[in-house]
Amino acid sequence: MAHTPETEAKRRRTFAIISHPDAGKTTLTEHLLLAGGSIRAAGQVRARGENRRTRSDWMKIERERGISVSSSVMTFEHADLMFNLLDTPGHEDFSEDTYRTLTAADAAVMVLDAAKGIEPQTLKLFEVCRLRDIPIITFINKMDREAEDPLALLDEVASKLQLDPSPLYWPAGSGNRFRGMVELTTGLFYPFTKRESGADYDQGHEDPVPLAQAVTAGLLDAAELAEVTETAELVAGGFKAFDVESFLEGHMTPVIFGSALRHYGVNQLLAALGAYAPPPKHVKAEKAGVDTAIDPGDKEVTGFIFKVQANMDPNHRDRIAMLKLTSGRFQRGMKLKVQNTGKQLSVNAPIMFFASDRELAEEAFGGDVIGIPNHGVLRVGDSLSETGIIRFQGLPNFAPEILQRVRVKDPLKAKHLKKALESLAEEGVTQLFRPAIGSDFIVGAVGQLQFEVMADRLANEYGLECVFEPSPFSEARWLSGTPDKIEDFAGKYRSAMGTDLDEAPVFLGKSAWEINYVAERFPDVQFQRTKERG
Missing domain, CATH: 3.40.50.300 (P-loop containing nucleotide triphosphate hydrolases)
Structure with a gap:
């Protein structure tokens, strides 16, 4: 065959x-x-x-x-x-x-x-x-x-x-x-x-x-x-x-x-x-802005990033983006384009996973999952293809349920903390917010165990002893609307404004009641619990 x-x-x-x-x-x-x-x-x-x-x-x-x-x-x-x-x-x-x-x-x-x-x-x-x-x-x-x-x-x-x-x-x-x-x-x-x-x-x-x-x-x-x-x-x-x-x-x-x-x-x-169990199915996508469906048997290599994992190999500061291939015959050394940034990648060292063990993938097909080593170029939700014009539905970020402030015990390592937090946040498991006022980092998570895991990883993978403390904020919402409306709102609530990893504007509220109150006063600004990336 x-x-x-x-x-x-x-x-x-x-x-x-x-x-x-x-x-x-x-x-x-x-x-x-x-x-x-x-x-x-x-x-x-x-x-x-x-x-x-x-x-x-x-x-x-x-x-x-x-x-x-x-x-x-x-x-x-x-x-x-x-x-x-x-x-x-x-x-x-x-x-x-x-x-x-x-x-x-x-x-x-x-x-x-x-x-x-x-x-x-x-x-x-x-x-x-x-x-x-x-x-x-x-x-x-x-x-x-x-x-x-x-x-x-x-x-x-x-x-x-x-x-x-x-x-x-x-x-x-x-x-x-x-x-x-x-x-x-x-x-x-x-x-x-x-x-x-x-x-x-x-x-x-x-x-x-x-x-x-x-x-x-x-x-x-x-x-x-x-x-x-x-x-x-x-x-x-x-x-x-x-x-x-x-x-x-x-x-x-x-x-x-x-x-x-x-x-x-x-x-x-x-x-x-x-x-x-079924083989890979058609996947809905946009091709140059037109709705289409990608067939696993199509010749063009396409796929999307559903997971980014940092430091799977503790001996190297590696960052692996997991790509679900949706069509085509992928071969090592191929060039793929990222749809939302237009960047072209030469995938010279693709990985087939066996838990933490790995081997080079010479080829892969629709349905396979391969790892692409990169240095922050790829993020969860990115669409990759040979032409760069295929866009799959983005994967959402969800508003965190707990917000905590994080600081490193050694103030001389503050710059290292910033890089480490950004690296872990790019995996998509936690959210990282930077308030407009002050130098604190706010980490958002669904549950307390995530903070324990993050503290453990910061210590073991980055050599950073960190402390997580209660934050003055309890809710985070992404803002959408016209730029002038968001700018006007941000000017009035500067002390509660922040940005996420993508520099997207975020409102940091002290309570759900405050967010509802503010949202009623600014009907032209949308306060969203999810943000789609990709």
């Missing part, structure tokens, strides 16, 4: 993993890489000391706390398909980073804790997927622990998410009684073998047997066989059969049960992703 942009794009499966914190998302990421043959032993997320080798959580603070607070990209090839796995932050304080990462995903795996079902953060992330019509595969994790009734879990998916759950497999028990699961369409029973986390798993250790032979094979006793047979028949008749079109339209979710920690059900999940 010829390696054309069209045929190669059809081989791509770019998906994100979403979940509530502690549902097992990072562990599942590790074991998908293991199932795909990319690593020989999965990292132990909750292990201690030198045994903690989680590949996707590469930041120091992530490894220490066993949480994901950054978006990682991992590429691996399996069964003649190229998978791009986007591991998103699970913590709600980093929901904006997750939102942007989901713009690059064509499908999502929703991980549910079998004992807890749908939790608040899962619900929020699902709504983002629904807004973008992203089809979802559900993986119900931790079946090797005591779990809710599987029927109740499916009912919860149906009622809370308005999705038709369609189980592809059905479990036999849970916790100490977990024996495995039966594939509903074939009647094959996949036994559960408890293996220690981090072992070198044999790809075929789940070799199935017909359910009727599970007793003679010593996998189930007679009572367990009767129970799983009866329930499987009930489920097969009570839930809609899996329909690929309904799944791709976002109306149905196939459901797989398993235990990521024990590498059970992971092979089946990877097979389902390969079989059902």
